Amino acid sequence: MNQLEVCEIFYSLQGESSYMGMPCVFIRLSGCNLRCSWCDTQYSYAKGESCALESIIEQVEQYPCKLVELTGGEPLWQDHSIPLMDMLLERGFTVLLETNGSLYLEAVPKAVVKIVDVKCPGSGVSDSFMLVE
Numbered sequence: 001m002n003q004l005e006v007c008e009i010f011y012s013l014q015g016e017s018s019y020m021g022m023p024c025v026f027i028r029l030s031g032c033n034l035r036c037s038w039c040d041t042q043y044s045y046a047k048g049e050s051c052a053l054e055s056i057i058e059q060v061e062q063y064p065c066k067l068v069e070l071t072g073g074e075p076l077w078q079d080h081s082i083p084l085m086d087m088l089l090e091r092g093f094t095v096l097l098e099t100n101g102s103l104y105l106e107a108v109p110k111a112v113v114k115i116v117d118v119k120c121p122g123s124g125v126s127d128s129f130m131l132v133e
């Protein structure tokens with residue numbers, strides 16, 4: 001069964017990007033391949049709750065909102081984040097992906113809005129940025 005390790009799913013206002021201020025459902029996936037010096041989500045490093053993709057969709061659909069963001073941790077660190085994005089798009093969601101810039105984006109559906117971090121020298125991981133998709 002296709003599953004993802006989920007840290008938390010919650011409903012809030014989007015605080016970043018051109019979607020700032022809009023209601024949004026956040027899917028925070030567990031695990032990250034980096035360890036930024038300023039990381040404010042270290043609790044996402046640990047193994048999360050294993051959830052089937054359909055179960056994640058059901059949780060997201062409980063909220064009155066068609067905007068959803070995959071975040072982490074690093075959401076692309078788990079392979080099944082790609083099929084989850086496809087499923088959300090098929091159901092009419094606008095899908096945002098916040099990613100740390102260190103992983104290839106070629107498998108991410110074109111319709112997904114990519115929010116790509118660039119790690120500054122103070123992060124301690126500035127050499128992690130993937131310059132070529």
Ligand code: SF4
Pocket residue numbers: 032033034035036038039040041042044072073074100
């Ligand atoms: S990429 Fe994000 S989650 Fe991962 S260590 Fe850096 S700030 Fe934390």
